[in-house]
Amino acid sequence: MKEFWSARIRDAVPYVPGEQPQQGKWIKLNTNENPYPPSPRALEALVRAANEDLRLYPAPECTDLCAAAAQCWGVEPEQVFCGNGSDEILAFCFQAFFDPERPVAFPAVSYSFYPVYAEYFGLTCRQVPMNRDFSVPLEKLWGDNGGVVLPNPNAPTGLAVGLEEIETLLERNPQAVVIIDEAYVDFGASSAVPLISRYPNLLVVQTLSKSRSLAGLRVGFALGQENLIAALRCVRDSINSYTVDRAAQAVAAAALLDRDYFEQTRQKIMETRAWTAGELERLGFSLCPSRSNFLFIRHPRREGKALFDALRQRGILVRRWDREEIRDWLRVTIGTQKQMQALLGALKEILS
Numbered sequence: 541m542k543e544f545w546s547a548r549i550r551d552a553v554p555y556v557p558g559e560q561p562q563q564g565k566w567i568k569l570n571t572n573e574n575p576y577p578p579s580p581r582a583l584e585a586l587v588r589a590a591n592e593d594l595r596l597y598p599a600p601e602c603t604d605l606c607a608a609a610a611q612c613w614g615v616e617p618e619q620v621f622c623g624n625g626s627d628e629i630l631a632f633c634f635q636a637f638f639d640p641e642r643p644v645a646f647p648a649v650s651y652s653f654y655p656v657y658a659e660y661f662g663l664t665c666r667q668v669p670m671n672r673d674f675s676v677p678l679e680k681l682w683g684d685n686g687g688v689v690l691p692n693p694n695a696p697t698g699l700a701v702g703l704e705e706i707e708t709l710l711e712r713n714p715q716a717v718v719i720i721d722e723a724y725v726d727f728g729a730s731s732a733v734p735l736i737s738r739y740p741n742l743l744v745v746q747t748l749s750k751s752r753s754l755a756g757l758r759v760g761f762a763l764g765q766e767n768l769i770a771a772l773r774c775v776r777d778s779i780n781s782y783t784v785d786r787a788a789q790a791v792a793a794a795a796l797l798d799r800d801y802f803e804q805t806r807q808k809i810m811e812t813r814a815w816t817a818g819e820l821e822r823l824g825f826s827l828c829p830s831r832s833n834f835l836f837i838r839h840p841r842r843e844g845k846a847l848f849d850a851l852r853q854r855g856i857l858v859r860r861w862d863r864e865e866i867r868d869w870l871r872v873t874i875g876t877q878k879q880m881q882a883l884l885g886a887l888k889e890i891l892s
């Protein structure tokens with residue numbers, strides 16, 4: 541095995557995504573997908589995009605999509621970069637902004653793709669240990685970093701920090717790019733996008749995968765001052781000029797412009813989250829106060845692995861990790877009210 545592999549690939553330890561079963565009837569609460577369908581306008585745009593123009597390459601700068609994103613977030617189109625999912629954009633960021641000599645700092649319990657990128661691109665990282673309640677000791681992200689990555693809300697904890705704390709982080713890292721990964725921001729946290737005009741070192745990363753129900757489309761954004769956007773273009777055009785296909789550009793723009801649908805679905809998820817959190821507490825679970833579309837939960841009398849397996853046996857998929865500090869915790873995506881009732885029914889049975 542691994543004959544003919546490059547040295548880089550031979551040593552790589554890739555990210556392991558959550559299970560994506562292609563068959564069978566699962567209640568899928570393991571990868572933070574949205575339980576509601578995409579905006580009907582997005583689906584109409586997809587039908588319209590299925591035409592002979594597909595023989596042509598897409599707009600390399602995603603012009604119309606950047607305009608829609610700029611309108612949606614109240615920035616200039618030149619301050620937007622579009623990519624094939626925010627994972628791709630994050631990978632570009634690690635190449636665009638960080639150097640091996642200076643470590644990239646991020647919370648130790650965080651999105652597990654960050655250390656994979658750092659390793660793959662030959663960077664060093666500084667993983668900051670969490671407080672006991674899983675909050676991030678932000679002051680440990682101040683100082684002489686080669687870069688900072690902070691998901692807000694954090695994954696898999698769901699905890700969010702406020703904009704004042706983000707401003708302090710930006711001020712305390714004037715020599716480094718600070719990436720705020722806002723994959724879950726629409727479920728109750730504050731976006732740092734309004735700070736972009738004042739902080740040349742701020743890059744906000746957003747995705748349509750969670751709050752816009754479009755994980756299958758693969759579209760993400762980076763928002764920041766033109767200088768940072770130009771660096772991302774430079775990485776992209778050194779690899780693949782057309783990362784966002786024609787249909788995806790059209791569908792993504794339509795989804796961003798359908799504000800009403802977005803508001804309705806994210807409200808429903810936040811309501812279901814509040815209800816589910818209350819019910820889980822009644823069953824004796826500890827949970828982090830979540831501002832995302834998932835709950836991070838632990839039962840004081842059950843091991844995480846045992847709960848995970850028992851749920852799986854009952855057709856319910858959740859996510860867990862073997863790392864020491866979170867081994868007994870489960871991350872549970874907020875689904876429909878009906879799916880959450882099924883989850884609670886299963887948990888009651890398992891705990892009795």
Ligand SMILES: *Cc1c(COP(=O)(O)O)cnc(C)c1O
Nearest residue numbers: 625626627651695723747749760
């Ligand atoms: C889901 C997620 C992403 C990736 O989103 P895609 O746009 O689907 O690639 C990025 N960051 C965090 C923290 C996420 O949870």
